[in-house]
Amino acid sequence: MTSLPLPPGQLGLPLIGETPSFLLDPRFAAKRQRRYGNFFKTHILGSPTVVFIGPEGCEFLLSSHMQHFAWKGGWPQNFQELLGESLFLQDGETHRRNRRLMMPAFHGKALEGYFSTMMNLAEQYQQDWAQQDELTVFPAMKQFTFEVASVLLVGSPPGAPIDQLSQWFTDLTNGLFAPPLRWRWLPYGRALRARDRLLTYIEEMIQTRQANPTQDVLGLLLQTEDEAGNRLSQEEIKVQTLLMLFAGHETTTSLLTSLMMMLGQHPAVLQQAREEQDALAATGTLTLDQLKQMPYLDQVLKETERLYPPVGGGFRQVIKPFEFKGYRVPAGWLALYRINETNRAAYAAPDRFDPDRFSPGRAEHRPSDYSLVSFGGGPRVCLGLAFAKMEMKIFAALLLRRYTWRLAANQDLSMKPIPTLRPASGLKLSLARR
Ligand code: HEM
Numbered sequence: 001m002t003s004l005p006l007p008p009g010q011l012g013l014p015l016i017g018e019t020p021s022f023l024l025d026p027r028f029a030a031k032r033q034r035r036y037g038n039f040f041k042t043h044i045l046g047s048p049t050v051v052f053i054g055p056e057g058c059e060f061l062l063s064s065h066m067q068h069f070a071w072k073g074g075w076p077q078n079f080q081e082l083l084g085e086s087l088f089l090q091d092g093e094t095h096r097r098n099r100r101l102m103m104p105a106f107h108g109k110a111l112e113g114y115f116s117t118m119m120n121l122a123e124q125y126q127q128d129w130a131q132q133d134e135l136t137v138f139p140a141m142k143q144f145t146f147e148v149a150s151v152l153l154v155g156s157p158p159g160a161p162i163d164q165l166s167q168w169f170t171d172l173t174n175g176l177f178a179p180p181l182r183w184r185w186l187p188y189g190r191a192l193r194a195r196d197r198l199l200t201y202i203e204e205m206i207q208t209r210q211a212n213p214t215q216d217v218l219g220l221l222l223q224t225e226d227e228a229g230n231r232l233s234q235e236e237i238k239v240q241t242l243l244m245l246f247a248g249h250e251t252t253t254s255l256l257t258s259l260m261m262m263l264g265q266h267p268a269v270l271q272q273a274r275e276e277q278d279a280l281a282a283t284g285t286l287t288l289d290q291l292k293q294m295p296y297l298d299q300v301l302k303e304t305e306r307l308y309p310p311v312g313g314g315f316r317q318v319i320k321p322f323e324f325k326g327y328r329v330p331a332g333w334l335a336l337y338r339i340n341e342t343n344r345a346a347y348a349a350p351d352r353f354d355p356d357r358f359s360p361g362r363a364e365h366r367p368s369d370y371s372l373v374s375f376g377g378g379p380r381v382c383l384g385l386a387f388a389k390m391e392m393k394i395f396a397a398l399l400l401r402r403y404t405w406r407l408a409a410n411q412d413l414s415m416k417p418i419p420t421l422r423p424a425s426g427l428k429l430s431l432a433r434r
Contacts, residue, residue: 004328007050009040017043023177026417029053029313029338038345039325045076049334050318054345055368060324061316061337062370063378069335071095071380073317078176078188082195085236086243087383099383101224101232102240105217106387113215114152114390115288121148122395126403130431134408137257137427142166145249145256148391153244154205155216165201168194173250173419195242202241206234217244244384252388254310254420255301255374256395257427262304262353263400264407264429269355270400273300277400286401291393297400299355301392302365302372306343307353309374310420313338339373340417346371405431 009032012018022028022044029051032040038053052061061069070091072080080089087098104110125144129135146166150156156165175191183189202218209219218241225231232240263270276296284290316335321328329335344350347357347364357364365371375382382388399405411425 002328004323004326007039007041007325007327007329008036009042009051011041011043011048015046017046017048019044019046023418026415029341033341039327044336045334047332047334049336050329052335052337053341055342055370057324058337058342058370058373058377059368061335062373062376062380065322066378066380068318068320068322069316070319071316073319074315074334076177076315078178078180078191081180082172082175082191083243083246084239086239088243088247095380097226097230098232098236098240099380100226101230102221102383104224105220106383110215110217110220111386111390112288114387115394117151118148118391118394119286119398121151122398126395126399126431130403130433132431134428134430136425137260137429138253138422139426141253141256142170142249144395145252145391146245149245149248151216152387153217153248154202154241155209155214155218156205165198168198169246169249172198172246176419198242198245199238202238203234206237217241247382248384248387250420251310252391254422255305255308255388256392257422258308259301259304259392259396260399260405260429261407261413261423261427262308263300264405266353269300269353273297273396274400277397280397281401286394286397291390291397294393294397296355297393297396299358301389301396302358303353303355305374306347306372307351308415308421309339309343311374312340312417312421314376337373342370342373402434403431404434405429 010018018028022042025031032042032051033053038057040051042049042051052058072089072091075089083089087095087102090098121144125140129140143162143166146169147162150160150162150165156162171187171190171194175188175194178187178191180188182192184193205218206222209222213219213223218237221232221237221240263273273296276294280290280293313336318329318331318333318335321331323329346368356362370377375385406429408428408430411423411428413423413425413427416422416424
């Protein structure tokens with residue numbers, strides 16, 4: 001294997017490598033893909049890095065050869081310090097044990113129990129938004145998804161300081177890609193302070209839960225035990241909860257904002273999605289059962305997810321050298337799988353918004369489980385996938401049934417990828433009752 005060449009690509013300038021273009025140029029990976037193909041090297045965030053694009057590479061990294069890669073050393077140092085010893089940064093047996101303990105809170109009966117809270121909050125927020133002349137969707141949506149996460153994950157009571165908590169999360173998120181300078185007035189210093197305040201809040205919630213057990217995710221985590229009698233310690237629950245709150249609301253905000261933008265720009269799709277909802281609404285109010293009868297909305301959400309993945313890619317550390325496509329990659333490098341470009345690699349006219357590509361007749365995604373990777377894939381696929389899909393479907397179904405919206409003219413809708421994908425303007429529109 002050592003006689004094989006390294007993958008094609010450039011390592012850039014001494015020390016900084018190609019980091020500035022990686023952080024500033026949204027077409028960083030696409031440009032290199034055109035030059036070198038679906039597997040190339042670069043040097044970013046202080047390390048030589050190999051980039052995987054496309055279903056075959058993603059399957060290799062996420063599943064068939066996942067033992068060559070670790071999550072822990074893969075994420076930049078800022079992530080490690082800000083998100084602590086949580087699932088995102090764990091591997092092997094520790095990760096398996098913790099994921100097994102957390103899983104029940106995101107599936108089956110527990111998930112069904114979240115339906116009415118999600119629906120009530122969606123109704124409330126949409127009503128409020130319709131009172132405003134003009135709405136900037138991204139920050140407004142962030143309040144909504146944060147309140148859902150905060151009530152369902154942590155059990156925050158009504159009247160909890162949602163605005164304050166959400167602001168701390170914004171500070172935390174802004175620190176993820178900031179220079180790691182710890183002064184309080186700089187983004188990274190603010191992020192560290194926000195993390196400490198959030199952990200203190202979660203600790204207080206844990207103490208309340210211990211006195212009064214509840215059915216939110218935090219309540220379930222405190223009660224859960226696996227067959228071997230393992231439990232998560234209080235310290236573990238604190239950081240896992242911080243991670244879930246973090247992972248669970250910016251991402252959903254991003255996708256729902258893109259969904260409103262796509263529906264606002266594609267009247268024929270909007271009409272078909274609305275007809276589906278009107279037919280269901282004629283049989284009664286939204287129920288869990290109705291959520292399973294919306295094939296067209298499923299297609300629209302999938303197509304939005306394909307074109308506008310909230311997270312552009314995922315990092316790993318190479319812990320065992322490997323060979324792929326006739327190239328070798330040494331241990332110690334970073335590996336990055338690109339979601340944005342993979343979601344375009346296996347589709348006809350990939351830049352076109354075309355929900356019908358997911359219709360049963362076409363099913364363009366079918367040849368590989370790794371042709372749509374917005375939620376990752378393999379054994380470590382997003383833990384909150386079903387939670388996020390249910391929340392997005394409830395929100396979209398209610399919106400289509402009750403409201404129309406018009407995008408404001410003259411706004412900058414170019415997409416900013418960091419920290420999560422969003423239109424530069426935040427998406428300005430006005431919402432009115434139908
Ligand atoms: C639209 C919404 C969401 C998107 C697009 C999304 C995306 C992702 C992606 C791409 C990964 C894998 C990262 C990698 O392979 O490096 C991931 C993992 C994860 N997500 Fe999500 N996510 C969403 C919502 C949520 C929600 C609602 C939660 C929790 C409430 C959540 C919790 C997690 C956790 C804990 C992991 C790590 C899983 C593990 O390491 O085993 N996510 N997510």
